[in-house]
Amino acid sequence: MNQRLLTGTALALSGVVLAAMQALHAFQQTRIPVAIAVDALPFVAMGLAIVYAGVWLVRDTTFEGATSRVAAWAAGGTVAFAAIAALLLFSQRVTSGSLARASYLTVDLVTVGALAGVLVGLYDARSRSRLRELAAERDRIEAFAGKAADVNNYGRAIASAPxxxxxxxxxxxxxxxxxxxxxxxxxxxxxxxxxxxxxxxxxxxxxxxxxxxxxxxxxxxxxxxxxxxxxxxxxxxxxxxxxxxxxxxxxxxxxxxxxxxxxxxxxxxxxxxxxxxxxxxxxxxxxxxxxxxxxxxxxxx
The missing domain is CATH 3.30.450.40 (GAF domain)
Incomplete structure (x- = not known):
């Protein structure tokens, strides 16, 4: 199966899961609409941004052959921010009574890390794709210049043919x-x-x-x-x-x-x-x- 389709679909599903978890956590913490909006909307938007990135990855052939880099950056960002969450929680000496709050913080940082990794991965993939295009264009120009020189040489030879x-x-x-x-x-x-x-x-x-x-x-x-x-x-x-x-x-x-x-x-x-x-x-x-x-x-x- 196409790697770009698999990676894009996985990112989109991950974004849906993270957005749903953020909305669920917001409702678990309070029933006040303003508080829910302030607490949930930024992180839900991040999850939906990951969904959009996954759909974009599926539709845009520019990323063909570079989806593994996007996936690697997304995984790296997620792991990095999950590690930061773990360090923060351990440094605060989380007790059993505050485990729920700890899960909220972990999901928040994982969402941020996943989005950051996806954005960096997309930028990296597009940059490398652009570099490949420039290299191909350079090779084409060099080949054309070589052929143009050949035309000049053959033109002189033809002009002097007896x-x-x-x-x-x-x-x-x-x-x-x-x-x-x-x-x-x-x-x-x-x-x-x-x-x-x-x-x-x-x-x-x-x-x-x-x-x-x-x-x-x-x-x-x-x-x-x-x-x-x-x-x-x-x-x-x-x-x-x-x-x-x-x-x-x-x-x-x-x-x-x-x-x-x-x-x-x-x-x-x-x-x-x-x-x-x-x-x-x-x-x-x-x-x-x-x-x-x-x-x-x-x-x-």
Whole structure:
């Protein structure tokens, strides 16, 4: 059973018991309404506060995994104040005639101790939860900064690549680094044919990769698209996700990059933005190399 539910329920029941005992003790000591209110209301309110804390603990998932600390603090506070009550009573040399009054004092201090422990425990649990969130955010920022540095390095490498095949090789490496997908291909489509510029895809046949590239070439140039099953072409069941982008679409010739994975790999929005920068670098360099190649052809003839 869920530990958070058990702890919250136990706290709520303890609060109900303490509030009921405080009300009972107040009625046992006097029948004067004002005296009952003055004696009982503060401690009944403390018991109800413990009930509220227990209900809050059950409903709020923030405390998931930290309920044991709340329970430990509550138990510690109860024991500590019970010990204080015992010391006070022993120091006053309680006689048998004053045992009833001693029980009232003990319940009062136990109520105060339980509430104090619960409040400290809740604060401690929330603080630790916040620290975990900050640590996760720090790790995310550090990971993003590392990927941004990789984008910068790949951008420089792509800009200096001497050939289209060289650009494609860098794109394949960059996509693998940024997404964790180890299988990537860069396909050039022209006149209905698919030419592989670079390919590390092993789980999907080359002709199927070419067919998938034909399907995704209608995407907007430079935009990263994440595909889930079912795919538009027949791809082996082991492939779970696919990432695609049109690197360059110029005069009937399109260059497409595809990454596939057999694991449940998540490509977040931030990663997609970084991949779009890679694609942008590749698009500019490929367009430049294609123009240079076209300019050389008349000269060679």
């Amino acid at each position: 050939s289209v095949d060289g650009v494609a090789a860098f794109v394949v490496e960059a996509f693998g680094t940024m997404t964790g997908m180890e299988e990537t291909a860069v396909i050039r489509l022209k006149d209905g044919d698919a030419v592989v510029l670079a390919n590390t895809i092993r789980t999907v046949p080359v002709d199927v990769v070419g067919s998938l590239a034909q399907e995704v070439r209608t995407q907007q140039q430079g935009e990263i698209t994440v595909h889930d099953r079912p795919f538009s072409v027949d791809i082996p069941e082991s492939v779970t996700d696919c990432v695609s982008a049109v690197v360059l679409d110029d005069e009937g010739t399109a260059t497409v990059v595809l990454s596939v994975t057999t694991d449940e790999t998540t490509v977040g929005e931030e990663d997609q933005k970084l991949l779009e920068l890679i694609v942008s670098h590749a698009s500019v360099r490929m367009a430049t190399l294609d123009r240079q190649s076209a300019d050389r052809e008349p000269t060679e003839k």
